[in-house]
Amino acid sequence: MRDRVVRALAGGVVLLGASGLLGGCGALGGGNSAQVCTDTRKAFQQYITQVRSVSAAEPGQWRQATEQLAGRLDGLAGKAGDGKLEKALKAEADRLRAAAAAVGTGDASQLDAVMRDTPARIGKACD
Template sequence: MRGLWQIKREGAMRYGVVRALAGGVVMLGVSGLLGACGALGGDSGQVCTDTKKAFQQYVTQVRSVPAAEPAQWGQATQRLATRLDGLAKKTDDGALKKALQDEAGRLRSAAASVHAGDAAQLSAVLDGTPSRIGKACD
């Protein structure tokens, strides 16, 4: 049977992962995306620009959330997923629409994990975001 100290230690390790995200992994994960967005013309260009803004706002939000508040991280991640779904509806570009919808799904799944204090999935999602969204915005 696990002792109380083991449970506390496991919780502290989860929050440590969240703190690592707050310390810069989030910014590194989205930095490639921010450079690529906006390269397309028409509605796709605007959607990519709006996607860039959505991620910038997300980074600002999560940097202000204490590491000991994983529920707030989950909520912010869920809001970003909802915003990406909305942006997907605004474009006629099939590849961009699919990329945004897929990313929203990944973020929703990660939001559930981070809400429980495990940020590993969120970190993995954000690490791949620049290539997935950036590729669609090229």
Template sequence: MRTFLEFKLEDAMRIGAFRAWAGLLLLGGTGLLTGCGMLGGDNTSTVCADAKTAFQQYMTQVRSVSPAQPAEWRPPTEQLAGRVGALAGKAEDTKLKAALTDVSGRLKAASATIGTGDAAQLNAVMKDTPQRIGKACG
């Protein structure tokens, strides 16, 4: 029999995965998934496309992770933070670089808490990311 805490944790992880997926869908509406990089001759379109791919791959990974096993959420979240950080290092556009750096840092912090079953930070990052990166991608 599962405890009340286990039900709450599982529910929170499912909600987090749903919000993350919904956030990824919203990226399309804000420019990250389509039509990104209209800002000029820099590498914005490439970095935005790579960010899209990173988030899509993350969503594929976490959909297969059980909400009852929060420690299994940590490695893909850390990996996403690293990929987003690397993209920030490649970005030539200052707004995009700043947005990616911020999201990377927030994902790193969220990876520490998600491993213990606290999905609040990850939910917040995934909720804000479409607007932050989408706006920077133009």
């Protein structure tokens, strides 16, 4: 489980950068949205670093880390100066919470899907 999810997570963060999460941020008209996009990418990078050290045999720690990431995205959504970005971050936080419940029981399939789709959803909001 761990290796598959960590690969998906790492690939997702690379795609977050490539999809415009950082590069397109300046195009947003909503005040601090560029900083929110940058902080979102950092949150995902920190999450990857955190879960790389967690054993697949400890799904409770995966759940906790995933729930923490969801909370960070909610906080960033509240700081977003752009409605589209705020909505995307809140939706992603909800997806992560649902995935956290499943990964807490050892099922990483939902988390894998969330991480695979995140770059397109968040990157689009940051364009």
